[in-house]
Amino acid sequence: MDKVEANKKAWGLLAEDHYSNYKRQFETNRYALNPIVQRELGDIAGKKVLHLQCNIGADSIALAKLGAEVVGVDLVPDNTYFAARLAQDLGIAAVRFVTSDIMELMDNHQGQYDLVFTSDGAVGWLPDLKRWGQTIRHFLKDDGFFYVHDAHPFYLAMDEEKLKDGLTAIKYPYFQQEPDEDSTIGGYACEAKEATNYFWMYTMSGLINSLSEAGLFIEYLHEYDRCVPGMGGTTPDGEGLLFYPSLEKALPLTFSLKAIPR
Ligand SMILES: C[S@@+](CC[C@H](N)C(=O)[O-])C[C@H]1O[C@@H](n2cnc3c(N)ncnc32)[C@H](O)[C@@H]1O
Secondary structure: OOHHHHHHHHHHOOHHHHHHHHHHHHHOOOOOOOHHHHHHHOOOOOOEEEEEOOOOOHHHHHHHHOOOEEEEEEOOHHHHHHHHHHHHHOOOOOEEEEEOOHHHHHHHOOOOEEEEEEEOOOHHHOOOHHHHHHHHHHHEEEEEEEEEEEEOHHHHOEOHHHHOOOOOOEOOOOOOOOOEEEEEEOOOOOOOEEEEEEEOOOOHHHHHHHHHHOOEEEEEEEEEOOEOOOOOOOEEOOOOOEEOHHHOOOOOOEEEEEEEEO
């Protein structure tokens, strides 16, 4: 089976469980954008936002609650179905969802946005970063901006089991071109499921060059020794982000980047 098709099938297995989990979190006021994103995004009231790889729309809904008009995009029909249902359950009208592979979004969707947004567990599911950069530029207004917060590629190269003991060892080669094949998916917002899936390593230069070559200027690149729950770390900080105490200030876990059209 095609690798993107395998990922589509795998993510689809989690859709309903993710919907139930995030619905509970919203209904008990426990869901919000992660604190790094909240600090860095600025005022988005009135802005048109394109949210790439929105899963069941939790962040799309959180962005809409800040006053933005949001379109969330995801590969998986069940994700966009449950995303729309979640928005309806919560009475959020300023958000709608589109089903598409990001790699094909330029053919499947029309629109111009003030902000293209993606976060936490997104980039590595895409096989072609060059096309990712082009897609972002394509949908941005000339005075708009792109924002991403995601796993740091150097962190993704590490053996996750050893990190728990404060040890660093490369398990996934940083420059590997072929995707890593895994037999389970999820586990961060519901029980993991058995399904073959593929994740592509990305490098910091790959990220930056794809955006730069697409006509974007990098306004900032930030690196953090913390990540959102489910992406790693053993110990929560005061804001609910997780870190490895013995690797604090030693290993970057996430990055954020803001880019604007040149
Ligand atoms: C870890 S989740 C992202 C979660 C995100 N932080 C959020 O807002 O909830 C990754 C998402 O990427 C989607 N995805 C994977 N490959 C994709 C592709 N080629 N095009 C569009 N979405 C894709 C999956 O269906 C999944 O919902």
